[in-house]
Amino acid sequence: MSTEEAVAEIAGVMKKAGLVWLAWDGGRPVPAWFATVDGQYVVLADSADGAEQPLPGLAAASAVEVVVPAKPATNRLASWKATVRRLEPGSDDWTAAAQVLRSERLNAAELDTQLERWRVEADILVLEPTGEISESAGRYDAALRTEAPVPTRATTRGKPPMTLHRPVRRRPKLS
Template sequence: MKKAGLVWLSWDNRRPAPAWFAAVDGAYVVLADRAGSAEQPLPGLVDAGAVEVVVPAKPATNRLASWSAAVRRLEPGSDEWTTAAQVLRTERLNAAGLDSQLDRWQSEADLLVLEPTGEITEALGRYDGSSRLETPSGSPATTRGKRPITLHRRSKRRPKLT
C-alpha cells in the first residue's frame, strides 16, 4: 500500500471502482463524492459496511494483494476529519480551486476511513483463479458510421507476379 497510488474498491456486488487514497495514522482514507461534484465518484460507498480493497502491482495489469476493510465516515469539522483532509489534500492531483477545496469537501464529499479487518483474501501464492474480466459499462458513445474515402492510399489490389 505504501507504493500504490491507486486501489480498486468493490462493495455490494458492484463493479470494482478505482480510487486514490492517503495513509493517515496507519489507516487509509478515501474521498467519496456525495452529489456529482468534481471529486471521485464512489456511489454508495458511504453506506457500505465493508469493502474489498485490491492493490494493483506495477504495472497495473495484475493484482498484488486483496484485503477486506470496514468503512467508517469521518464527521466534517472534527479533528480527525481535518487531519485526514490535510493529508488527502497533498495527495490530490490536478485539484481545482485549492483555496476552497476543504470547504467544498465538507459540503460535497465524504471522507471515509478504510479500516482493515485483518482478512487478506488474496496474496502472493493465494490468488483466486477465477477470471476477473467484465463487460464494459454502458456508454452513450456511438460510432460515426462508415469510414470516409481517403485519397492517395495504396490500392489493395496488387499486380500479378510473373
C-alpha cells in the first residue's frame, strides 16, 4: 500500500472517530479527543498542571501510535503511526487549529479567556500520518489490550442535576 493510499484510509477511519488512544515512548495508550483542521489531526495537550487533557511528554515525543476505536463497540478500527509536530502559539496555523478545537471542546470553562489560557498553559500538536498502518480491517493484532484505568485527578465540575420526580417503584400484583 502506498503512502497516499494509507493516508486516504486513515482519513476514512478518522471521520468515524471522536476519540483516539495515543501511545508514545513505550507508554500505555491514553485517550485523547482531537479535531480535524484542514486535513490535519490536532490534539490539545496540557503543558502544565492546567485544566486541559493531560498528555505528559507527547509534545517531546517524535512518534506516536494512534489507535482508533469503533464508536458503538470496544474494538478498534485501525492503528497507525504518526509524527508529532507542535504548533507555535500565535502563528496562523495555531490560531486556525485553536478556533476549531474551541468549537469542538465540550464543557469548556471561561470561553472568553480560553484561547489566551491555551496559549500559555497548553500545546496544540499535529499528528501527521507516516503512512504506516499497523492494524486495519482484516489485519488485526490478536493481542488483548485491556489494562486498568490510569489514575487521574479528573472530576465533574459540579453536583449532578436535581431530579424533580420520585423514581417509579412498582410492586408486584398479589392476585
